[in-house]
Amino acid sequence: MPEVFDVAIVGYGPTGAGLANLLGQAGLAVAVFEREAAIHPLPRAIHFDGEVMRVFQSMGLKAQVETVSRPGMKGMEFVNASGRTLLVRGGTSLNGPHGCANNHYFHQPDLEAVLRTGAERFASVHVFGRHEVAAIEQEKDAAHLSVRNLADGSRTQFRARYVVGCDGARSLVRRLMGSPMYDLGLHQPWLVFDAILKRAADLPDHTVQYCDPSRPATYCHVLGNRRRWEIMLMPGDDPATIAQPDSVWKLVSRWIGPDDADIERAVVYTFHSVIARGWRRGRMLLAGDAAHQTPPFLGQGLCAGIRDIANLAWKLELVLAGRAADTLLDTYETERAPHVREFIALAVKLGDVIQTTDPVVAAQRDSRFQTGAPEIFEFPAPGLGPGLHTGAGAGTGQPFPQPALADGRLLDAVTGRNFALIARRSLLGELDGPTRARLTRANAVCVDDRSPAIAAWLDSQAAAAALVRPDRYVLGTAGDAPGVARLADRLPHSAAETLAA
Numbered sequence: 001m002p003e004v005f006d007v008a009i010v011g012y013g014p015t016g017a018g019l020a021n022l023l024g025q026a027g028l029a030v031a032v033f034e035r036e037a038a039i040h041p042l043p044r045a046i047h048f049d050g051e052v053m054r055v056f057q058s059m060g061l062k063a064q065v066e067t068v069s070r071p072g073m074k075g076m077e078f079v080n081a082s083g084r085t086l087l088v089r090g091g092t093s094l095n096g097p098h099g100c101a102n103n104h105y106f107h108q109p110d111l112e113a114v115l116r117t118g119a120e121r122f123a124s125v126h127v128f129g130r131h132e133v134a135a136i137e138q139e140k141d142a143a144h145l146s147v148r149n150l151a152d153g154s155r156t157q158f159r160a161r162y163v164v165g166c167d168g169a170r171s172l173v174r175r176l177m178g179s180p181m182y183d184l185g186l187h188q189p190w191l192v193f194d195a196i197l198k199r200a201a202d203l204p205d206h207t208v209q210y211c212d213p214s215r216p217a218t219y220c221h222v223l224g225n226r227r228r229w230e231i232m233l234m235p236g237d238d239p240a241t242i243a244q245p246d247s248v249w250k251l252v253s254r255w256i257g258p259d260d261a262d263i264e265r266a267v268v269y270t271f272h273s274v275i276a277r278g279w280r281r282g283r284m285l286l287a288g289d290a291a292h293q294t295p296p297f298l299g300q301g302l303c304a305g306i307r308d309i310a311n312l313a314w315k316l317e318l319v320l321a322g323r324a325a326d327t328l329l330d331t332y333e334t335e336r337a338p339h340v341r342e343f344i345a346l347a348v349k350l351g352d353v354i355q356t357t358d359p360v361v362a363a364q365r366d367s368r369f370q371t372g373a374p375e376i377f378e379f380p381a382p383g384l385g386p387g388l389h390t391g392a393g394a395g396t397g398q399p400f401p402q403p404a405l406a407d408g409r410l411l412d413a414v415t416g417r418n419f420a421l422i423a424r425r426s427l428l429g430e431l432d433g434p435t436r437a438r439l440t441r442a443n444a445v446c447v448d449d450r451s452p453a454i455a456a457w458l459d460s461q462a463a464a465a466a467l468v469r470p471d472r473y474v475l476g477t478a479g480d481a482p483g484v485a486r487l488a489d490r491l492p493h494s495a496a497e498t499l500a501a
């Protein structure tokens, strides 16, 4: 075991396990501390999107994740108390821009098992179960973690160059960093009820938001015979008794009863909408629920955590290898926080549509939506906030799509988790020596435009080339070879390279 780990991860939920995969793949020495003995057995998240599947693909786990999830071809409907559809998030059976379905449904403990098995492929990843991080001090050389072994009560000191708090909503790391939470205003208790069907039931096979002011509720077809209801608590409900079987069956009686299904669990959660200010303090960083929480109306909380680690992992890798200045890590929050905030803001807005309990306000809402066909909405596709890509051309800060190439391989299978220059074929031949050398030093892979989807993307941005980051976001676009040379200068580089230049 190393005396000083490259990265200590606090928390082995989906965010921590995902990060351990990405850092393990890079060969970094990683310590993961998790206070619990086993994976949290109850499902919380049930949906992730195509971009998140692409991150799992980058971990080498797409096939394994496919065995524990199903693609969701149908969208989501918002219906009012009289059953009329107000709002629709469209579905499609086609692959989306990330080279897979846009939506996937799953059972969270099974997904976490896949992520943990994946992380444990790497000899450099050391997992300490039943170990609780109790304190962290930042010293000049490293962060010092005081860790309690909950099996025998002993305490051990560990050192790591960086610590990432993936320790969930009540994050100790966030508290130690002194990062306050910015509140987007929604805090509402809901009963979450998971059922295992025992026989066929006449239920929708897509997600339905029941915007009924007398009892707002969400229904979702999860996977196999699993079904989820989320039911809002109304004034006068007793949170202590509402999750009792009698009460639960009464609440879902319009859909199913105890002859149809078994209760897997029924628990009251309070949905929050908060985002931390200060995702990095020196050697300490935050990711996942430790950095932000959203009401689950869009199914995006876990997704945001996976996007965090995709943004952070390659930056940590470059900084730890001395291939980029430590200030690269400052772009993590500036890029990610505005992005996640947009998702949370939309979830809060949808919460206003779903959670209305005043019949007069609900009637006004219905008449607003009922002027024509149901309104269609999509997941937001915000760009990253200010960061490495700022001012580097059209289309930057957005994910580059993942088309199949002429030989049938998906783009990321060719680029790996490297920088990639994706360019018109003619332009690649025009690059000068220093630009080529710069790209080679950054391990950038060059891909030409033989795929029609790549040519179409470049056309859409009126560009001849795109420089894509290891997390598949566009770092910059250019129209000609001198433009590519300027882009190549934006590649992160070490202090030694700066001196040599």
Ligand SMILES: Cc1cc2nc3c(=O)[nH]c(=O)nc-3n(C[C@H](O)[C@H](O)[C@H](O)COP(=O)(O)OP(=O)(O)OC[C@H]3O[C@@H](n4cnc5c(N)ncnc54)[C@H](O)[C@@H]3O)c2cc1C
Pocket: 010, 011, 012, 013, 014, 015, 016, 033, 034, 035, 036, 040, 044, 045, 046, 047, 048, 131, 132, 133, 134, 166, 167, 168, 169, 171, 172, 192, 269, 287, 288, 289, 290, 296, 298, 299, 300, 301, 302, 303, 304, 305
């Ligand atoms: C009802 C509900 C429905 C949801 N639906 C969706 C959905 O459909 N899609 C979606 O994307 N998201 C959804 N979410 C959100 C999603 O479940 C969370 O965002 C996700 O689980 C957060 O993962 P995490 O790894 O960041 O945190 P957690 O899963 O909370 O993991 C944190 C881990 O850190 C450990 N830990 C904490 N402190 C310490 C310490 N000091 N030392 C050691 N270990 C520690 C904990 O034991 C825990 O294992 C939903 C949430 C709820 C409640």
